[in-house]
Amino acid sequence: xxxxxxxxxxxxxxxxxxxxxxxxxxxxxxxxxxxxxxxxxxxxxxxxxxxxxxxxxxxxxxxxxxxxxxxxxxxxxxxxxxxxxxxxxxxxxxxxxxxxxxxxxxxxxxxxxxxxxxxxxxxxxxxxxxxxxxxxxxxxxxxxxxxxxxxxxxxxxxxxxxxxxxxxxxxxxxxxxxxxxxxxxxxxxxxxxxxxxxxxxxxxxxxxxxx
Amino acid sequence: xxxxxxxxxxxxxxxxxxxxxxxxxxxxxxxxxxxxxxxxxxxxxxxxxxxxxxxxxxxxxxxxxxxxxxxxxxxxxxxxxxxxxxxxxxxxxxxxxxxxxxxxxxxxxxxxxxxxxxxxxxxxxxxxxxxxxxxxxxxxxxxxxxxxxxxxxxxxxxxxxxxxxxxxxxxxxxxxxxxxxxxxxxxxxxxxxxxxxxxxxxxxxxxxxxx
Numbered sequence: 001x002x003x004x005x006x007x008x009x010x011x012x013x014x015x016x017x018x019x020x021x022x023x024x025x026x027x028x029x030x031x032x033x034x035x036x037x038x039x040x041x042x043x044x045x046x047x048x049x050x051x052x053x054x055x056x057x058x059x060x061x062x063x064x065x066x067x068x069x070x071x072x073x074x075x076x077x078x079x080x081x082x083x084x085x086x087x088x089x090x091x092x093x094x095x096x097x098x099x100x101x102x103x104x105x106x107x108x109x110x111x112x113x114x115x116x117x118x119x120x121x122x123x124x125x126x127x128x129x130x131x132x133x134x135x136x137x138x139x140x141x142x143x144x145x146x147x148x149x150x151x152x153x154x155x156x157x158x159x160x161x162x163x164x165x166x167x168x169x170x171x172x173x174x175x176x177x178x179x180x181x182x183x184x185x186x187x188x189x190x191x192x193x194x195x196x197x198x199x200x201x202x203x204x205x206x207x208x209x210x211x
Numbered sequence: 212x213x214x215x216x217x218x219x220x221x222x223x224x225x226x227x228x229x230x231x232x233x234x235x236x237x238x239x240x241x242x243x244x245x246x247x248x249x250x251x252x253x254x255x256x257x258x259x260x261x262x263x264x265x266x267x268x269x270x271x272x273x274x275x276x277x278x279x280x281x282x283x284x285x286x287x288x289x290x291x292x293x294x295x296x297x298x299x300x301x302x303x304x305x306x307x308x309x310x311x312x313x314x315x316x317x318x319x320x321x322x323x324x325x326x327x328x329x330x331x332x333x334x335x336x337x338x339x340x341x342x343x344x345x346x347x348x349x350x351x352x353x354x355x356x357x358x359x360x361x362x363x364x365x366x367x368x369x370x371x372x373x374x375x376x377x378x379x380x381x382x383x384x385x386x387x388x389x390x391x392x393x394x395x396x397x398x399x400x401x402x403x404x405x406x407x408x409x410x411x412x413x414x415x416x417x418x419x420x421x422x
Contacts, residue, residue, distance in 0.1 A: 012232070013228050013231065013232060014228055014229070014231075014232040014389065017224050017225055017228040017259075018225070020224065020225075020256075020258070020259055021223070021224060021225040021362065021363075024256060024258065025256075030258070031256065031258040031259070032258065033258070033259060040251070040262045045231075045235060045236075045242065047231070047235065047241070047242040047243065047244070047264075048228075048231055048242070048244060048261065048262070049261070049262040049264075050259065050260070050261055050262075051251045051259070051260040051261075051262065053258075053260075100390075120390060121390060138390075138392065138394045139394075139396075149390050149392075150388070150389060150390025151232065151388070151389040151390055151391070152232075152366065152389050152390055152391040152392075152393070153390055153392075153394075155363065155393075155395075156393065156394050156395055156396065159395060159396050159397065160396045163396060163397070168397065169406070169409070171396070171397060172397045172399035172405060172406060172409060173399075173405075173409050173412075173413075175395060175397055175399045175400050175405070176399050176400060176401070176402070176405040176409055176410070176413065177361070177362070177413065178225065178361060178362040178363050178400075179311075179331060179332060179360050179361025179362050179363055179364055179400055179401060180362070180363040180393075180395055180400040181349065181360075181363075181364075181400030181401040181404065182363070182366075182367065182391075182393035182395065182400070183349045183350070183364075183367050184366075184367055184370060184386060184391055184393065185350075185367065185370050185371045185374060185382070186370065186374070186379065186382060186383045186386050188383035188384075188386045188387050189386050189387060189389075189390055189391040189392030189393070190387070190390060190392040191387070193392065194383060194384075194386070194387040195380070195383060198380070198383060198384050198387055199387070201384075202384075202387065202388065
């Protein structure tokens, strides 16, 4: 099994590292970070770069595709090099997955037409415009397409898919080893749970408005 | 505020990226990834490298120190360059923190003597041997020392400290933006909750035995 995690300028680091740290613990699998060019790729804050070890062209047919989101996703929506690679890789992939606004890239590549999918809560309307059927679930599986909600949900997606492929016990072992027994100090992780004024502020903040 | 996240060969990526993605969203703060040398630093699986942008020497007095864990922590336990840097940085830091077995490095530097602290569940006995008082909590604060349990707990630690420094509302906003509303598909994230035979297997697996 080969797992390709796609990087591009201003992706969100946890979107990529959540699945890497869970799904990447699949037995006998090779995980490879890919981008248009090899070398460091800066995440959205500018403070962290992850290294792409191979180019997209060097990894044409991974078994699992993982596309993270992030503010930089916008500039990729008409990048035919990336979208074309996604379409080609998807032809032979066993699983095509995304975290956060990575699903908008899958949708822009035409891979989510009429499919149930999810994205960051601020991007669900946008996902609909691209032909998918957004749901409010944290991890959505429709056929071989597995999409996750915002940023941290890639951990839940990774464990879910890991269990599906390698069995519940292996996924539980990875959950135990990564001590994923979440105890957030607040209960504000979704628009349904967070203080309403915070939700409203993000919905009207131009930095987060996907228009 | 300057936040220094320490990298070393074979660290665990999520240990570093969890606090980066939460605590790193502190207003007006600069996050910098540091290591003995600048450039890519490979994480424990070998499949992912994060880039250290500055050397330890170039960042002598950060306000917040974050030390991730990982299997590579062992080889650092007598690395006086790193331990000496930790001692010096700790003299002026506002907060000295760790995730997973990163606390063993703080302890080896003599910073946790007699302090309540935590670590990966497999490393708690070892932490005690180094003079700290291990607890079973996920995030432990003793004075300016904040230690977190295994791997994924760095997210909870980051949000906890973020709330302490920038206020509850800012931390809630970051929780909402990272959509940290965990829904693990299993309930096996701690040795108290996981199937007992998995716990026993890890406790006797030489790859995980810290001896």
